[in-house]
Amino acid sequence: MTTPLRFAAIGIDHRHIYGMAANMIDAGAEFAGWWTDGHPNTEEGFLSRFPDVPRAASAEALLDDPSIGLVLLSGIPRDRAGWAVKAMEAGKDVLSDKPGCTTPDQLETLRATVARTGRIWSIDFSERFEVPAVTRAAELVAEGAIGRVIQTLGIGPHRLNRATRPDWFFDRAAYGGILTDIASHQIDQFLFFTGSTEAEVTMATVANYANPADPGLQDFGEIALRGDGGHGYIRVDWYTPDALPTWGDGRLTILGTEGYIELRKYVDVGHEGTDHLILVNGTRCDRIDASGAGLPFFARLMADIRDRTETAMTQEHAFRVCDLSLQAQAMAEAAQ
Known part of the structure; x- marks a missing residue:
């Protein structure tokens, strides 16, 4: 055994x-x-x-x-x-x-x-590895359901939950900035779904629009990316309203040459449950319950540790996500 x-x-x-x-x-x-x-x-x-x-x-x-x-x-x-x-x-x-x-x-x-x-x-990157809808989207993309992926549009809204946040949450040096932090999820998804192994940041913005008493907090950020496999746009924020029944309405749209996939990961107002996947192509226009698609990353990581392989995520991918998020953060802050 x-x-x-x-x-x-x-x-x-x-x-x-x-x-x-x-x-x-x-x-x-x-x-x-x-x-x-x-x-x-x-x-x-x-x-x-x-x-x-x-x-x-x-x-x-x-x-x-x-x-x-x-x-x-x-x-x-x-x-x-x-x-x-x-x-x-x-x-x-x-x-x-x-x-x-x-x-x-x-x-x-x-x-x-x-x-x-x-x-x-x-x-x-929990917004990919801990979301069954992303697992199913990856399968559909691999099957050619939307043709060649040419763009991802990822949004990562979050609830501030001020009362539960420790002091370091409001310290720019401690959390690294909003693009280094939460936008890394969307950069990961951009690289993964477009298959880009090289990319450049063409636009980056950070701001504090709603929390002036906390100058170390950045509550809004956006990034545009151009890769050797496609394009990407990212928006992240700390503005999730209290009435939403979860921490954020995270979404990902994957645009292909023959269709598109939209993921409404954690909530879709008017519909019960999580992991809503919308697939539209030449023959299908479907809403799919992807909640049972599984989370293969963790078993793959265990296999990589055992076999010294890179099936869960390549090492270069992890480095590249960090590099791009840090570049975007620096570009945005230099423009302030």
Whole structure:
């Protein structure tokens, strides 16, 4: 019998750790332990989901445990790259919450560490990897349902939830800026669906329109991209109204030469459920319930850790998403 992959979590400051850990367990991995600095407001929710997983005395205790093969990172964004380097130097593979890094220097250090250690540094782009509708869209695109993909239009609205946000959420240096942070999801989807291996940022904007008392917060951002496989437009914001029954009406439109797919991932007002997929081409005009399409990323990552392959996401893809998001952030701030 194959020994299950054992993983640990270092940093639970963002709620994305809930899905990261749960999906690794669902894929067959064993949650061996966790450590975080202090007691972030995510801790109560974390303990309710994983009550039997022990808290280690230190992060080093987890990094020194030879039975642990993978480390999940969801601490304060500015700290994730440093912990990733420590984990890889300790012989662990890494799955980081986004953003995986917040500065160009961090990205270069991560590149060098991967090259030196041969470890996997991956990022859980949850708006792709934890959304069954995206799984089904990828299958349809691969089947040729909309012809050649030439553009993606991704929007990532979020609810501010001010009362639950820690101080670092309002600190530009801590979270990296809105394009480095949440727009990385849409950059990932642009590269994936257009098949682009090279891309340039042609327009980028950040602003704070609704929260002047928090100058470190950027509550609006947009990006235009031109890649060797297609085009992309991205809009992200912190304006989700309270009446919406979820945190954001995230959508993705994939335009092909023979049709289009629209994903209404988390909500579609007037319709129940999640993972709504609309497919329109020469022979079909359908609304599809894609909620049962599955989340293959986590099992593929486990196989990559075992076989030293890149079936879940290539290493260069992870680097490229970070590079483009950092370029966009710098371009937008230079124009302010």
